[in-house]
Amino acid sequence: MLIALQDITFEFGSRVILEDSSWHIEPGDRVGLIGLNGTGKSTLLRIINGEYSISKGSVNKSKSLTIGFFNQDLLSFETDESILTVGMMAFGKALELEKDIERITKELEDSQTDELLHEFSDKLHEFEALDGYNMKHKTAQVLEGLGFTTSDLDRPYSQFSGGWRMRVLLARLILQQPDVLMLDEPTNHLDLPSIEWLERYLVGYNGAVIIVSHDRFFLDRMVNKIVEVYQQQLHHYAGSYADYEVEKELRREMQQRAYENQQDYIRQQERFIERFKAKASKAAQAQSIAKRLDKLERVEQTDSGPSKIRINFTVDKTPGKILCTLNNISKSFGNIEILKGTSAEINRGDKIALIGANGKGKSTLLRIIFGMEPMEGERVPGHNVVTSFYAQHQLESLDMNSEILDELKNFGSGRTELELRQLLGCFLFTGDDVFKKIKILSGGEKARVALAKTIISQANFLMLDEPTNHLDMNSVQMLIDALNKYDGSLVLVSHDRYFVSQTANKIWEIVDGEIKEFKGTYNEYEEWKKRMAAQQQPASSKATNNNADTKKDSRQQNAAPTQDAGKGAINKDIQRELQKQQKQFSQVEGQVASLKERKAGLEASLGSPDIYNDKAKFAQVESEYQDVQKYLDRANQQYEQLFEKIMQLEANLIS
Template identity: 90%
Template structure:
């Protein structure tokens, strides 16, 4: 056993964080430490690290145990040394020996005594045992795995931004090879390739690993058990995060049943006491039952669990079929060519995830699509497109003197205060938090306010740059549910693979300056990548066979005129059907626009106090409103069906 927390209690002032909780950490454990924001996850890591002392219980560690703790506080470290040098600080003992060997080498040039030769030999032996000759290579390997290029290794640490500095410090911590590695939100500072590299590295890590993360993909792939901080206790679950969700629900159901059974028992006993406490023959028995009830260990009622409030988007107008066209776009920053003569098109209904390593131009491409980034080439906006852009730079548009709730009210969405407060609750602003001034908020809190404003914007085209960075798992899931029902289109950048897998129906990746499109979900994209990698690694004969099949398939149409003629006839039929469906689609689109205008007029009438003064008029307006809503629902259903048909027919044309 590496660490044993035995019946610990920890308090902040009068607030109890943990009470009589235990946890044993064994070699090889891969633990996902989870819980709602503010329940004490980071506090627990600091208790294990020895920064906080418990008020009750004990924290026991094995002899000579080493602990590595990755967290935001590491950013206080400053130096002008190269990042390679910073990473190599992990090999403290080996670096000392290297200096000692240099000193002894110089002394031996003038004095070759037996004692000096023994010291030199011992130092060389220990340096080799510590793998000192490979420490530079190992450090470079880890830094490059986390996204740095070879030229970056000699650049000063002070030149890098906070996110890149965190990568250097994570590399240093990994290279130290502690017995227990504690990672507090490690994926926040990594792009997808770096997260995948970290996963591969941690799979073979010899020590125990404790991870706090809201990245469900990362937890599912990394952990073999879950520890949840819940109701001031530590609850243990074996398996991945997905296993935890199933087991948690079962435990909640069992606890609720136990609570209800106990409440029935208590009510029965209390009725007996009330009925017989004044009766001489039963008074002693009633008193005995009362004492037993006082000593009864009460089962806690299951709380409501995570918030079930739904985030709802509303769209003001329906756009045309094409939202944005990029023709022969090029963009460079000095010698760094981000995009080179590339083209792409965003259609209505597209939910596109821009993925890839940092520095490839994902955020730049978002700004080009939005129209705020100068470039070479042509950007053609679509008809009736209303865009809302969420990114870090949008924080500048917040009024620092406004309260959070007023910032949303003043945005003019038309939502009630209750609706706005519910929305802010989804983004972790509860109770009186909504009255905080924007100027006193942290960067993460400002980002959540800005995201809430994006949601109430009534845009039909969303652009989201890392929207999940400052959200907990529950808020991320609510955002996923909302985007799943969102009737508009979107382009997003995110390193949260679970979020991407649940929201995107197309994947864009910037490769060698070009936008490469994959039509499908992120899960399908990953499977396709694996197939391509397997083909690349296949033996030469297998590859040749694959190429021959491709050639045969390509050659067949040229040698078969009948097949070509048949396909031509099919294409004409498909085109005729496509034109027919497109015509119907346009008609339904016009009907929807007209119905929505009528609905807006009726809503304005229902909001007029004069309407309520006339009972007959109110009943008539309300009836018309309900009727219009039914028509809109039917038209929306027909709209979706026609849209799917058109997409299928277009796909058939491409296939044929």
């Protein structure tokens, strides 16, 4: 065990953050630490790091334990050293040895004593044991993995923006290889390629990792445990975030049933007491029951789960079929070419996600589509298009002297105050928060107000630049639900892959200055990329084998006509098998849909208060629900297996 939190209680003034909570962190743990904003996730990390003292309980750590903590406070670090030098600070001991070795080398030029030679030998051995000769290479590798170019490595740290500085500090931290690596929103400052690199790195990380993140995709890929901070307690779940959601709902249902059963029992006992407390023959029994009720450990009623408030977009006008056409667009910043003679078209109903690395021109392209960025080429707007653009720079359009609620009222959407307050609640402004002045809000809070204004704009074409940056998971899900019901079209930029996978029906990527379009969802796009990579791999392996063995190459050339003749037959066999699997896949897909529908009907029945009055009926419905769940699990498993077979057959057919 690396760390043991035992029955800890922590308070901020009169507010209890954690009460009698325990958590044991083991080697190899990959933990997602989750909870609503303000519940104490970052506070808990600081308790583990020794920054905050608890009022009760104990925090035990192994003696030699090292902890690395990535958080926003690291930005207070300032230096004019190069980012490569800053990254190499992770190798503190090796750097000290390197200086000692340089000093001894100079001294040996004047005097080669035995003592000096022994010291030199010892230092070299220790330096080599610490892999000091590779520290520069390792640092460069990690920095480039996080998005820096080779030419960036010698640039001063002070020249970079806050987001890029955080990447340097993240690189330094992971190069230190602490026993426990704590990451507070690590993906906030990363683009998609950098997030994917970080995922690959963390998969092979030897220490324990604790992650606070609103990125569901990242959590699902990274963690094997979930710890939720909820109602001043730590609740532990095994598995990924998706597993947590299923288990959380089951626990909520079980607790609610236990609560309802206990309430029925209490009501029955109270009726008995009320009826017989004055009757001499039953008074003692009634008194005994009353005492038992006083000592009864009460089951708490569950909360209602995530907010059921829904965000709704309204569209004022229906646009023409084509919303925007880009013809032969080029854009440069100095010597840097962003777009080179590229063309594209946005049609009614398109929900396009612009993805790729930072610096490829995603936000620039958004501004070109909107008509606010000068460029070479032609931009043709469509008929009846009403556009609303959400981006960080739109914060400047907010009236700093207005209250939040008035800012939305004055926007002229026609919504009632209740509707506006419900909408602001979705964006984490509750109660009297709606009366705060815009000028006193943080950058993140202003961004949420600007996003709320975008939603009530009645536009039929939305442009969204990183809309989820300052939202919690519940708010992100509400925004996803709203965008899926939205009748208009949109183009969005986001590094939140879950958000993209749930909202986009087309993917645009800027490659070598051109817009490359993929018609399909993000998940389908990722599968397509994997198939393309798999097709390239055998070709390169075949070329390597041919060059390595000339005799084998000769035999292959002699046999080539026979192989070519047989290739058509093989392709036909694959095609027949593919058709067979696709037919079976359609059947299983229908079964899954039917079972899901049946499951939803049974869940509705189980949620009805009437069914609890009939124990036999409740038992029958619950048994049927369990059977349907088993069949659905099997069908889902068969669905996934068939999908993988089809992907493999398609890849074999193409290659």
